[in-house]
Amino acid sequence: MRNFPNEQLKERYTERDYTKQIELGRTSYDLRIQQDGLVHPGLSPRLLGPNGASVQPNGALLQELVRGFEESKSVIYRLPEGTKLLPVLFCLHEHTKHQSIQLYTVPMTLHQLNTKITKHFQKYSEEMTKSEFEEHYPFI
Numbered sequence: 001m002r003n004f005p006n007e008q009l010k011e012r013y014t015e016r017d018y019t020k021q022i023e024l025g026r027t028s029y030d031l032r033i034q035q036d037g038l039v040h041p042g043l044s045p046r047l048l049g050p051n052g053a054s055v056q057p058n059g060a061l062l063q064e065l066v067r068g069f070e071e072s073k074s075v076i077y078r079l080p081e082g083t084k085l086l087p088v089l090f091c092l093h094e095h096t097k098h099q100s101i102q103l104y105t106v107p108m109t110l111h112q113l114n115t116k117i118t119k120h121f122q123k124y125s126e127e128m129t130k131s132e133f134e135e136h137y138p139f140i
Contacts, residue, residue, distance in 0.1 A: 003091070007080055011069075038109060
């Protein structure tokens with residue numbers, strides 16, 4: 001998809017590499033950096049695992065994540081329905097209501113990908129703190 005089919009929310013703006021998360025004893029990650037040090041487009045007819053920035057609509061799972069945030073470090077981006085993505089990105093439906101913003105064209109460093117996604121979010125979304133999120137989306 002080249003734009004969002006419905007409102008999506010992103011609970012942070014830096015993506016977590018698989019290898020680094022495993023080193024930290026964690027199992028949750030957003031993408032894998034390949035041997036050449038780059039994040040590559042994940043253009044496969046089937047999902048091979050996370051490969052981008054996770055986004056999802058408001059719901060119990062997202063609200064549970066937000067509950068654990070420290071107020072001073074919280075950033076939640078609200079991306080309105082129809083928000084278009086940069087030409088180098090696309091939105092992939094991963095499972096349930098979960099979507100992923102992934103590379104569409106050329107490989108790039110994790111820093112480059114994070115910078116592109118963050119700047120896009122800052123330009124086209126509403127940025128909220130934990131308190132603002134709770135006010136806009138009362139907990140279920």
